[in-house]
Amino acid sequence: MPSSSQDLYQPKPAEIREVIEENSQIKTFDLSFVDREYNDGFSYEPGQFMMVSIPHCGEAPISVSSTPLNGGTIHLSVRRAGKLTEVMHEMKRGDVVGLRGPYGRPFPMASLSAKDLLFVAGGIGLAPLRSVINTCLAAGHERRITILYGSRTPSDIAFKEDLASWGQTKNVTCLLTVDRAEPGWEGEVGLVTALLAHCSLDPHETKALLCGPPMMIRAVLAQLADRGFADGDIITTMERHMKCGVGICRHCHMDDKLVCKDGPVFTLEELKQLKVMELQG
Amino acid sequence: MPDKYILKKDHLLPLLRKLKKTHRLIAPVRNRHGDTLFAGIDNLDEVRIDLENQPQNSLKQFFFPQQETLFTYSNPASDSYHFEPVVEESPPTLYFGVRSCDLSAVLYMDVVFLKNVKDPNYQRKRQNTILVGLNCNDPFANCFCNATRNGPFIDFGFDLQLTDLGDRFLVEYDRSRGQEIISDWRQFFAEADDQDVKAQYQAFLEARGKFRLQVHLDQAVKKLARDEVPESVWEELSMRCQDCGGCAYICPTCTCFSISDLQTTDHAGERIRSWDACTFSGFTRMAGGHNPVDRQMRGIEKRFRHKLQFDVKKDNRPSCVGCGRCVNICFGGTDIVRFINMTCCENI
Numbered sequence: 241m242p243s244s245s246q247d248l249y250q251p252k253p254a255e256i257r258e259v260i261e262e263n264s265q266i267k268t269f270d271l272s273f274v275d276r277e278y279n280d281g282f283s284y285e286p287g288q289f290m291m292v293s294i295p296h297c298g299e300a301p302i303s304v305s306s307t308p309l310n311g312g313t314i315h316l317s318v319r320r321a322g323k324l325t326e327v328m329h330e331m332k333r334g335d336v337v338g339l340r341g342p343y344g345r346p347f348p349m350a351s352l353s354a355k356d357l358l359f360v361a362g363g364i365g366l367a368p369l370r371s372v373i374n375t376c377l378a379a380g381h382e383r384r385i386t387i388l389y390g391s392r393t394p395s396d397i398a399f400k401e402d403l404a405s406w407g408q409t410k411n412v413t414c415l416l417t418v419d420r421a422e423p424g425w426e427g428e429v430g431l432v433t434a435l436l437a438h439c440s441l442d443p444h445e446t447k448a449l450l451c452g453p454p455m456m457i458r459a460v461l462a463q464l465a466d467r468g469f470a471d472g473d474i475i476t477t478m479e480r481h482m483k484c485g486v487g488i489c490r491h492c493h494m495d496d497k498l499v500c501k502d503g504p505v506f507t508l509e510e511l512k513q514l515k516v517m518e519l520q521g
Numbered sequence: 522m523p524d525k526y527i528l529k530k531d532h533l534l535p536l537l538r539k540l541k542k543t544h545r546l547i548a549p550v551r552n553r554h555g556d557t558l559f560a561g562i563d564n565l566d567e568v569r570i571d572l573e574n575q576p577q578n579s580l581k582q583f584f585f586p587q588q589e590t591l592f593t594y595s596n597p598a599s600d601s602y603h604f605e606p607v608v609e610e611s612p613p614t615l616y617f618g619v620r621s622c623d624l625s626a627v628l629y630m631d632v633v634f635l636k637n638v639k640d641p642n643y644q645r646k647r648q649n650t651i652l653v654g655l656n657c658n659d660p661f662a663n664c665f666c667n668a669t670r671n672g673p674f675i676d677f678g679f680d681l682q683l684t685d686l687g688d689r690f691l692v693e694y695d696r697s698r699g700q701e702i703i704s705d706w707r708q709f710f711a712e713a714d715d716q717d718v719k720a721q722y723q724a725f726l727e728a729r730g731k732f733r734l735q736v737h738l739d740q741a742v743k744k745l746a747r748d749e750v751p752e753s754v755w756e757e758l759s760m761r762c763q764d765c766g767g768c769a770y771i772c773p774t775c776t777c778f779s780i781s782d783l784q785t786t787d788h789a790g791e792r793i794r795s796w797d798a799c800t801f802s803g804f805t806r807m808a809g810g811h812n813p814v815d816r817q818m819r820g821i822e823k824r825f826r827h828k829l830q831f832d833v834k835k836d837n838r839p840s841c842v843g844c845g846r847c848v849n850i851c852f853g854g855t856d857i858v859r860f861i862n863m864t865c866c867e868n869i
Contacts, residue, residue: 324808480813492805496830
């Protein structure tokens with residue numbers, strides 16, 4: 241968190257060190273603060289987000305997709321969605337953006353270490369979970385990890401390097417599916433829920449982490465409930481329009497909660513206390 | 522030191538003249554158009570301080586301006602992309618004639634802007650301020666601070682508090698700065714006697730009986746908490762609300778804001794903060810157009826729930842202070858009083 245009130249809203253310049261084109265809609269920006277000393281002291285936790293300033297476009301909240309255990313790396317994976325992200329997608333190595341953060345309540349990493357883990361993601365939703373997965377793997381997570389990832393088409397599959405590397409890790413099962421096949425695709429076609437149906441899981445020994453479009457979330461939640469998962473063992477991260485990132489401007493309100501401060505990570509148990517669009521049919 | 526004093530009305534202007542030497546003075550001023558507004562006073566001899574009418578504005582704009590520049594930025598996209606905080610001078614300021622509703626609203630804003638994190642712009646404007654309150658002997662037509670329980674008289678949160686007793690003010694202090702004013706300018710203050718204190722209590726009893734609106738706020742709060750507000754109420758409100766945002770702008774406790782960039786040249790611009798309203802459809806719209814809240818149907822609901830449900834849950838009191846300004850301004854007939862009474866008398 242910012243150290244004094246004076247810099248509450250003040251972005252710091254951060255240089256783009258590399259741009260990874262994940263697919264036609266998503267790019268991952270590898271960033272480091274121009275101020276070396278600040279960069280060295282900077283850290284974050286999986287699930288937290290940064291407010292990103294793009295020249296003349298204002299700010300947007302973007303979740304960090306890298307692991308803090310890979311020292312000095314800040315990856316922001318950005319889907320081309322509006323004006324700010326459109327301009328950001330034109331930016332190249334060496335260009336400078338503004339960053340402030342990290343903000344928000346992270347994933348409860350300590351409670352994950354002694355459990356089997358199920359990750360279900362759709363599209364850009366893999367970005368925040370990638371931070372958790374790579375953190376767990378770097379920390380030597382020994383229990384079973386199942387990763388289910390759905391994309392629209394095979395060319396929409398993002399984070400291919402990570403997926404390939406997870407697929408080769410001993411205790412990890414990584415399964416992909418697409419909504420629509422393309423020539424050459426020999427993998428699954430269908431919803432992630434179909435993949436999920438084939439996975440053997442012990443609901444009492446597994447934490448499920450989900451992130452993706454509302455339709456996917458609802459379908460996955462229904463299946464996890466059928467399989468006996470407790471609401472407190474299902475964790476997701478919410479996306480909302482934000483302006484301040486620090487719990488004042490209220491754009492990201494969900495009933496009496498603010499996504500920027502009380503979230504963005506919530507358990508299903510917490511979300512069920514609220515009227516949340518993602519959970520409503 | 523006694524806790525109640527008398528300030529003769531003849532002594533008010535001389536006292537303000539003294540205080541004005543060290544403080545910027547802001548008070549309700551009747552302007553040449555006949556409007557009463559809180560405004561800065563340069564020359565006490567040239568303005569008419571109006572303690573009879575309700576100021577059309579609250580103190581919100583002085584601590585949280587409708588639009589303010591947070592930063593200037595320069596050299597975008599280069600190594601020296603830099604945000605320079607815009608730090609405006611905030612001289613010591615005395616706010617005079619602040620009624621219970623507006624005083625309570627400032628205390629609410631203190632929670633919003635200073636409790637969890639400290640908003641630097643608000644903090645700068647708020648520090649070095651003196652709040653001189655005025656108990657309301659004659660609540661205005663649309664006032665309901667009796668229902669929100671922060672008026673017509675208030676006994677905390679001010680530095681000095683005045684009660685009009687005809688030819689004199691009874692003066693109380695709650696904070697050390699108020700106490701200092703009395704000690705520093707002791708020649709203007711006499712100790713209050715029992716008669717004065719009785720007269721104040723009498724004024725309070727009379728004021729309490731003068732409210733014209735019946736507002737069943739507690740009932741509405743209960744119904745919201747139990748989720749018992751009929752859907753038809755929300756439907757009617759959303760249909761009739763004209764989406765002007767006037768209620769949020771005029772409201773002394775509506776503090777939602779937006780932040781955006783204003784490009785001034787190719788290589789520079791300003792980062793601006795401005796008032797926003799949660800009733801607007803863009804309030805929650807995300808990049809790409811998706812909106813997690815059906816603003817057309819739910820915008821006004823979110824506003825009332827925030828004030829009367831979520832803030833009650835969090836702070837044990839609603840964040841409506843009963844000033845009645847939204848009732849005065851709303852031409853759609855969807856102000857908070859209309860909502861409360863629709864909720865409690867759903868057949869009407």
